[in-house]
Amino acid sequence: MMEKKLRQEAKALLEQKRVDWIVGFESGSLKFTTTPLITRNVADTERLVINPFITNNLANFLTEIEGRVGIVAKGCESRSIVSLIQDNKVDREDLVILAVPCPGIIDLAKIERLVGKDRDELDDITRDGDKVSVKVDGKKKDFAVADVLFDHCLACELPTPTKYDILLGEPRQPTPDLKVSGQNIAGLKALTSAERWTKWQDEMSRCIRCYACRNVCPACFCERCFVEETEPQWVMPMPQWPDNLIFQVIRNIHVAGRCTDCGECERVCPVNIPLRSLTREMYDIVDELFKFKSGMDKDALPLMVHYEQEEAEEFFK
Numbered sequence: 006m007m008e009k010k011l012r013q014e015a016k017a018l019l020e021q022k023r024v025d026w027i028v029g030f031e032s033g034s035l036k037f038t039t040t041p042l043i044t045r046n047v048a049d050t051e052r053l054v055i056n057p058f059i060t061n062n063l064a065n066f067l068t069e070i071e072g073r074v075g076i077v078a079k080g081c082e083s084r085s086i087v088s089l090i091q092d093n094k095v096d097r098e099d100l101v102i103l104a105v106p107c108p109g110i111i112d113l114a115k116i117e118r119l120v121g122k123d124r125d126e127l128d129d130i131t132r133d134g135d136k137v138s139v140k141v142d143g144k145k146k147d148f149a150v151a152d153v154l155f156d157h158c159l160a161c162e163l164p165t166p167t168k169y170d171i172l173l174g175e176p177r178q179p180t181p182d183l184k185v186s187g188q189n190i191a192g193l194k195a196l197t198s199a200e201r202w203t204k205w206q207d208e209m210s211r212c213i214r215c216y217a218c219r220n221v222c223p224a225c226f227c228e229r230c231f232v233e234e235t236e237p238q239w240v241m242p243m244p245q246w247p248d249n250l251i252f253q254v255i256r257n258i259h260v261a262g263r264c265t266d267c268g269e270c271e272r273v274c275p276v277n278i279p280l281r282s283l284t285r286e287m288y289d290i291v292d293e294l295f296k297f298k299s300g301m302d303k304d305a306l307p308l309m310v311h312y313e314q315e316e317a318e319e320f321f322k
């Protein structure tokens with residue numbers, strides 16, 4: 006239903022010249038994947054899809070597209086869009102937001118682990134309410150949806166965008182389960198600081214510095230990233246664990262107050278570094294210290310330009 010409405014609305018937006026571009030999802034070349042579709046061609050709108058595998062955060066493309074854009078937005082994407090508006094990176098007047106009330110996105114890696122098979126060996130994956138059925142070797146296995154969604158979807162605070170122009174389905178209420186979603190982070194916190202240091206040293210030793218985590222992130226929009234600076238040279242370009250760690254520490258500080266816990270950086274990491282353990286922890290610290298949740302209010306000042314007397318260290322007062 007949502008998909009049909011999306012295609013109709015996107016077609017009308019292009020035909021009526023209300024937008025120059027449509028940004029959405031189409032089926033990917035691999036099984037159970039989608040890929041971003043960015044088009045100004047009316048006929049392409051027939052390729053738009055909405056399914057349990059629309060993973061990317063499409064807000065990431067907004068800083069690169071010129072003209073008016075009709076963009077498909079799940080809740081987390083809508084928060085990233087709002088965050089970009091707050092930072093004056095995107096003009097709300099140039100957007101038509103096609104809002105998807107989002108039931109959560111299926112983490113294929115979790116399904117592969119649960120059934121012990123690679124995606125190419127799976128025949129079908131379907132979702133019916135709170136149940137996900139996986140067909141493999143002609144047999145059907147059922148899983149609770151909470152066992153197969155991305156961790157960040159289990160913590161989702163805004164499944165339905167609040168700022169939109171066209172709503173594509175019935176709004177969904179948030180039902181965050183922070184305990185299940187935060188299991189990995191709780192496991193890290195339970196370690197001693199020495200054990201945690203060793204753990205991150207091991208994790209960062211595997212980083213190949215491909216920068217996929219940065220490139221996929223809508224909150225990482227600097228024209229020239231500090232890692233590419235040579236005067237001064239903040240980090241060495243070759244991947245070594247101390248520089249890899251510094252890269253992530255600085256990146257996390259840069260996206261503090263902009264990160265919407267969309268989970269994309271962790272999903273795209275080719276060596277499966279648990280990056281959400283850093284980004285979600287920073288998200289929670291920002292919330293705890295400043296009562297600030299990224300991308301919830303387009304009229305709020307961005308976190309880093311907002312100052313209140315009681316926040317100041319003694320020597321500033």
Ligand code: SF4
Pocket residue numbers: 079080081082107108109110157158159161162163164165266267
């Ligand atoms: S975080 Fe929320 S809005 Fe984003 S994909 Fe997950 S459930 Fe959907």
Ligand code: SF4
Pocket residue numbers: 211212213214215216217218219273274275276277278280
């Ligand atoms: S995506 Fe993973 S491997 Fe690539 S730079 Fe980021 S942390 Fe390193």
Ligand code: SF4
Pocket residue numbers: 062218221222223224225260263264265266267268269270271284
């Ligand atoms: S840091 Fe990661 S989780 Fe946060 S907005 Fe960027 S891609 Fe999404």
